[in-house]
Amino acid sequence: MDEGAARRAFENALATYRQDFGTFFLARLLGLEITYPGETCVVTFEPADFLFNPQGTLHGGVIAAVMDISMGHLLNRASGPGTTLEMKTQYLAAVRAGRLTCTGRFLRQGKGVSSLVSEMVDADGELVAYATATWRSQRP
Numbered sequence: 001m002d003e004g005a006a007r008r009a010f011e012n013a014l015a016t017y018r019q020d021f022g023t024f025f026l027a028r029l030l031g032l033e034i035t036y037p038g039e040t041c042v043v044t045f046e047p048a049d050f051l052f053n054p055q056g057t058l059h060g061g062v063i064a065a066v067m068d069i070s071m072g073h074l075l076n077r078a079s080g081p082g083t084t085l086e087m088k089t090q091y092l093a094a095v096r097a098g099r100l101t102c103t104g105r106f107l108r109q110g111k112g113v114s115s116l117v118s119e120m121v122d123a124d125g126e127l128v129a130y131a132t133a134t135w136r137s138q139r140p
Helices: 005-016 025-030 060-079
Strands: 033-035 040-045 082-091 100-108 113-121 127-137
Touching (some): 025 060, 033 060, 040 060, 060 082, 060 100
Antiparallel strands (some): 040 100, 100 113, 113 127
């Protein structure tokens, strides 16, 4: 483990973030790249070793957070900011290294409440986790 990696990531995130979608602190700390191909939100990143648990795998909370971000950013792009009402995460495989891609998409887009899904795949395209969530729009 690179002892200074966590400190460098934290300092970079603190120095470069703006409180905007795509550039907020957590996105910068995790090194997320966020794009919007078609009607999806794709978040890619290569997890740093300081995000791994003592078993040597990516912490499930990081996986859940990235999937939540993919859905929240998509909702914001489509209809404005929202709040996660509930989220269920299914973990299918341990992540030990490599670039991850997370794709959020709508299952049902409502005026006030929407259902979304996010799928995370590893560098080989293998599904490692997915989540479904219900979101409430924060529009006035």
